[in-house]
Amino acid sequence: MTERTSPLSALDRPNSYIGRAVPRPNLGRLLEGRGQYVSDISLPRMAHVVFVRSPYAHARIVSIDAADARKGKGVVAVVTGAELANVCTPWVGVLTHLKGLKSPPQHAIAVDRACWVGEAVAAVVAASRAEAEDAAARVLVEYEELPVTADMDDALAAGAAPIHPDFGDNIAFERRLDVGEVDAAFAQADAVAEAEFVFARHTGVTLEARSIVADWNPGEQRLTVYQGTQAPHMMQNIIARHLGLAEAQVRVLCKDVGGSFGIKVHVYADDMATVALSKLLKRPVKHVADRVESFLTDIHARDHRCKGRVAVRKDGTILAFEIDDRTGIGPYSVYPRTSAIEANQVVNLVGGPYAVKNYRARARVAFQNKNVTCQYRAVGHPIACSVTEGLVDRAAAAIGMDPVEIRRRNLLPDDCYPAESAAGMKFEALSHHAALEKILAMMDYEALRAEQARLREQGVYRGVGIASFIEVTNPSAAFYGVGGARISSQDGAAVRLDASGAIVCQTSITEQGQGSEAIIAQVVATAVGAPLERVRVILGDTDNVPYGGGTWASRGAGIGGEAAWRAGRALRDNILSVAAAILQTEAAALDIAGGEIVDAEGHARIGLDEIARIAYFRPDTLPPDFQAELIATRHYAPRKFPFAFTNGVQAASIEVDVRTGFVKLLRHWVVEDCGRVINPQLVDEQIRGGVVQGLGAALFEHCRYDERGQMLNANMADYLVPMAGEMPDIEVAHVETPTQESELGAKGAGEAGTAGAAAAVANAVNDALAPFGAVISEIPLTPELVLRAIGAIS
Amino acid sequence: MKAPEFDYARPASLDEALRLLADGGEDARVIAGGQSLVPALNLRLAAPPVVVDIGGLDPLRGIEAVGDGLRIGALVRHAELARSALVAARCPLLTQAIAHVAHPAIRNRGTFGGSLAQADPAAELPACALALDAIMIVASRSGERRVAAQDFFRGVYETALAAGEILVAVEIPALGADRRFGFAEFSRRRGDFAIVGVAAAATKSGGRLASPRIAFFGTGDRPQLARAAAAALDGAANDTNTRKAAREKLAADLDPVEDSTASRAMRLHLAGEALEQAIDALWREAA
Numbered sequence A: 001m002t003e004r005t006s007p008l009s010a011l012d013r014p015n016s017y018i019g020r021a022v023p024r025p026n027l028g029r030l031l032e033g034r035g036q037y038v039s040d041i042s043l044p045r046m047a048h049v050v051f052v053r054s055p056y057a058h059a060r061i062v063s064i065d066a067a068d069a070r071k072g073k074g075v076v077a078v079v080t081g082a083e084l085a086n087v088c089t090p091w092v093g094v095l096t097h098l099k100g101l102k103s104p105p106q107h108a109i110a111v112d113r114a115c116w117v118g119e120a121v122a123a124v125v126a127a128s129r130a131e132a133e134d135a136a137a138r139v140l141v142e143y144e145e146l147p148v149t150a151d152m153d154d155a156l157a158a159g160a161a162p163i164h165p166d167f168g169d170n171i172a173f174e175r176r177l178d179v180g181e182v183d184a185a186f187a188q189a190d191a192v193a194e195a196e197f198v199f200a201r202h203t204g205v206t207l208e209a210r211s212i213v214a215d216w217n218p219g220e221q222r223l224t225v226y227q228g229t230q231a232p233h234m235m236q237n238i239i240a241r242h243l244g245l246a247e248a249q250v251r252v253l254c255k256d257v258g259g260s261f262g263i264k265v266h267v268y269a270d271d272m273a274t275v276a277l278s279k280l281l282k283r284p285v286k287h288v289a290d291r292v293e294s295f296l297t298d299i300h301a302r303d304h305r306c307k308g309r310v311a312v313r314k315d316g317t318i319l320a321f322e323i324d325d326r327t328g329i330g331p332y333s334v335y336p337r338t339s340a341i342e343a344n345q346v347v348n349l350v351g352g353p354y355a356v357k358n359y360r361a362r363a364r365v366a367f368q369n370k371n372v373t374c375q376y377r378a379v380g381h382p383i384a385c386s387v388t389e390g391l392v393d394r395a396a397a398a399i400g401m402d403p404v405e406i407r408r409r410n411l412l413p414d415d416c417y418p419a420e421s422a423a424g425m426k427f428e429a430l431s432h433h434a435a436l437e438k439i440l441a442m443m444d445y446e447a448l449r450a451e452q453a454r455l456r457e458q459g460v461y462r463g464v465g466i467a468s469f470i471e472v473t474n475p476s477a478a479f480y481g482v483g484g485a486r487i488s489s490q491d492g493a494a495v496r497l498d499a500s501g502a503i504v505c506q507t508s509i510t511e512q513g514q515g516s517e518a519i520i521a522q523v524v525a526t527a528v529g530a531p532l533e534r535v536r537v538i539l540g541d542t543d544n545v546p547y548g549g550g551t552w553a554s555r556g557a558g559i560g561g562e563a564a565w566r567a568g569r570a571l572r573d574n575i576l577s578v579a580a581a582i583l584q585t586e587a588a589a590l591d592i593a594g595g596e597i598v599d600a601e602g603h604a605r606i607g608l609d610e611i612a613r614i615a616y617f618r619p620d621t622l623p624p625d626f627q628a629e630l631i632a633t634r635h636y637a638p639r640k641f642p643f644a645f646t647n648g649v650q651a652a653s654i655e656v657d658v659r660t661g662f663v664k665l666l667r668h669w670v671v672e673d674c675g676r677v678i679n680p681q682l683v684d685e686q687i688r689g690g691v692v693q694g695l696g697a698a699l700f701e702h703c704r705y706d707e708r709g710q711m712l713n714a715n716m717a718d719y720l721v722p723m724a725g726e727m728p729d730i731e732v733a734h735v736e737t738p739t740q741e742s743e744l745g746a747k748g749a750g751e752a753g754t755a756g757a758a759a760a761v762a763n764a765v766n767d768a769l770a771p772f773g774a775v776i777s778e779i780p781l782t783p784e785l786v787l788r789a790i791g792a793i794s
Numbered sequence B: 001m002k003a004p005e006f007d008y009a010r011p012a013s014l015d016e017a018l019r020l021l022a023d024g025g026e027d028a029r030v031i032a033g034g035q036s037l038v039p040a041l042n043l044r045l046a047a048p049p050v051v052v053d054i055g056g057l058d059p060l061r062g063i064e065a066v067g068d069g070l071r072i073g074a075l076v077r078h079a080e081l082a083r084s085a086l087v088a089a090r091c092p093l094l095t096q097a098i099a100h101v102a103h104p105a106i107r108n109r110g111t112f113g114g115s116l117a118q119a120d121p122a123a124e125l126p127a128c129a130l131a132l133d134a135i136m137i138v139a140s141r142s143g144e145r146r147v148a149a150q151d152f153f154r155g156v157y158e159t160a161l162a163a164g165e166i167l168v169a170v171e172i173p174a175l176g177a178d179r180r181f182g183f184a185e186f187s188r189r190r191g192d193f194a195i196v197g198v199a200a201a202a203t204k205s206g207g208r209l210a211s212p213r214i215a216f217f218g219t220g221d222r223p224q225l226a227r228a229a230a231a232a233l234d235g236a237a238n239d240t241n242t243r244k245a246a247r248e249k250l251a252a253d254l255d256p257v258e259d260s261t262a263s264r265a266m267r268l269h270l271a272g273e274a275l276e277q278a279i280d281a282l283w284r285e286a287a
């Protein structure tokens, strides 16, 4: 096994917290119900907004009669889109590096026309949510229904009526890529396998719904926004820009957040309307989405149909991949990250784990009259991985080779780095083969195959599926910044020694339940040499933390962690110079361990509390020219690689009940390489949580729409999230290949679980169904789909 | 969403409850465990002027032996039913079925009477009531009436309960020592309402099953007796042909509709699978 590790460094010190499963500092607070979510925030004179939403997928708003609603008890105001447009300018969700991407201006509240079921057409502000709902029911909106284009293929069909007439068609974005000699490769192939893969539209279903409290203070001319968001500084910029304020006039506070998964990193019309209403009404306004609103307006994701082909030689060599991907994104490209990223990622990632030189891809992104889609955990990865790994399994079947063997023969060798994929993705160092060998040992692949054969004779249909993957983490400015979005790819940390000798770290990354706060504390404690209990982390406040991107795209540990590490090391140096002045020695002869300044022999000389006391209260006792500097700030942005790619492999063992079509998940394994593991428990739980979301996609989750653009299951009874009862045990292991770009060496781990889970399950189900000659290329793998595939129902 | 405004009353006697209901008019609603009504209120699917909480009515509580049968109070919680040794001994079908109803937290609040009055077509207990030939005891200001399960369920969320009536208790008639039961359901996740399920009862008689009652749920607008399938099983032996014949009759007995959960073909297929599992269980119990 080729595990790469860097030489011993400060990270490996005996008292290092790096690599240890220390408890998260916010645990007690959250478990005792003492967290502070936006729902918990109540301000004097706070009003509640409820949105009147379009019941039609496409309709002209003929008139809005709010006279009766205004008479409702507790009503403060009823505001239409046209009225709010005077306070909040519309936005356009495009980025310049996604060439040709187009999207029309989108308003906080629809003006003239609603383009999906659930789009807000008016806002009702009242003293309580219940009163606002009462009044909302009394707003009379007259609509004129317009033709609905719900299905992506209808939208893309030649001659389809454009949803936005000015554009002439429904193609929001198209990308083509042609690398190597694809046609020649297919011509030389011994076998070609192909399929059309279908990925249902689904969504993130955060435990805490989207929520916001906006408080415009006319006296101060400042807007304070409490929001469950992943990117406070991005929101600060956008709110300021569209309300005509300076950024300094907007403060975004992000306290506890109950899950995000990418859902809370976008600009929602509801949120912009809420801040605009606060400005308009000069009072705090709150909006907490309910579950139905969440299903209708939280970004959806996936919803791809992707044709794929693979060319393979008899010896297992994969010669080429070719894909043609379509996706429907709703009527607008979401601001500011755009809705073209997922399709773009699919093009970037297909074939990524393999040493294949020939690759052709096309992706088309269509407007349609459904809710918008945008970046949700593992953007594009599950599609790229399912297509790639589905094709690799089909190629293996076509030439009669074991699925493991074909991967061994084609995965990028562990000693080939730095390397580049056919799509041009740059890999610093990956460990596909080490990961594969590790997972095969964990799952005891041969034993599973033997068991499968034995059970098949008894009419029990088990399957094993494997999926190798790559994951985009630690994105540089290449993701958004180069396209003109003011979304920071760098993060900052300020670490200080306070007057009591405790350490305080202000970081620009955010916490949404994954443990950002814990890992920052571990990194800082280790960097400084302080006990973990003495480190406090402050995050989620644009007034009080350094400028930075926040937590998304698996970047918190790798980028925010590195900034914290560097700031902590700088503070350590500063502390040591104070210590050296006090102890009249060289700073280089001293170290900090366990909160004490120690000498070369490790003997404690003076505590951090004493350093702080002297520096803050008795600077008169220090040498005449000496100034203590007990705060250090560092920023970090990855510079050498556009992304710190990670890799991994997942495997699933499943059983199909061929009488009912039900798929039972038996066991699931993951080996992944996120570089340096800072907190193994948090990383493993990230992986498991991600896997569960991937398994949800594989078997359950689906935003169902009818042809009129009505969502049929916008509730928790009919939209099936994966639940503990159906989840298998998920075993997680790691190969550690730290990135050499940072001192910490951490890459991201937040999306690896989601990236490959569905692919592994789909391959396993097809493996189980092989005796029936059935192959399914669609998820979720419902019992009905299985029964149809094996001909049990028609 | 938040519930619309409503008045709330918690009467101490059945008479008072009935009076409050009558005063509240057509749209007044009873609340028992609240596990179905509260979500409906919060989604503003129901907007009653008054909600009458029957939680304080002791006569609606408790499970008693009545002769060789059972009387189950409307307020008996799902969790209580699940734990009841009396129910397990006299009517194990209910003990089996209740394990499939929702999740522990919901079973701690949801009531037997509430589930029957709710009459969700995919719910377990109404089908059990039908398979067991249960009698609903219904009170109103004009007195008490008894309604057979067969006549009680009228459609999606629709029962024979008229405005102003309260379901007080349910009587399960004496079943006989040789009555056997089978239960099966398919739901996508544990605790979900069924896609399709079946509650079956039959009497062991020599090497045969006699007088089967087979009640399906999730196959129509209310729990449905599969009469033709039952006839095919009645008095027959445990063999493949009987099973096949019974299964084939389901297409005549049931008329499931397609919805966003499953197609008609899927429901019929799963009904067949459920039937076979129930038949297996009946024979297993009869052995």
Ligand SMILES: Cc1cc2nc3c(=O)[nH]c(=O)nc-3n(C[C@H](O)[C@H](O)[C@H](O)COP(=O)(O)OP(=O)(O)OC[C@H]3O[C@@H](n4cnc5c(N)ncnc54)[C@H](O)[C@@H]3O)c2cc1C
Residues within 6 Å of the ligand: B029, B030, B031, B032, B033, B034, B035, B036, B037, B038, B039, B054, B074, B075, B100, B101, B102, B103, B106, B109, B110, B111, B112, B113, B114, B115, B116, B117, B118, B120, B122, B123, B124, B125, B161, B165, B166, B167, B168, B191, B192, B193, B194
């Ligand atoms: C997440 C979830 C999952 C669930 N899964 C299942 C499931 O798998 N299977 C299943 O069967 N149920 C399920 N349920 C519903 C649950 O069983 C409810 O408890 C039950 O349907 C209603 O009982 P209740 O006592 O809560 O009734 P309530 O909610 O209080 O009332 C329901 C209705 O019945 C009326 N009512 C109640 N009691 C009486 C009475 N004595 N006389 C006249 N009218 C009355 C009310 O007016 C109301 O219309 C689920 C519920 C939830 C929230």
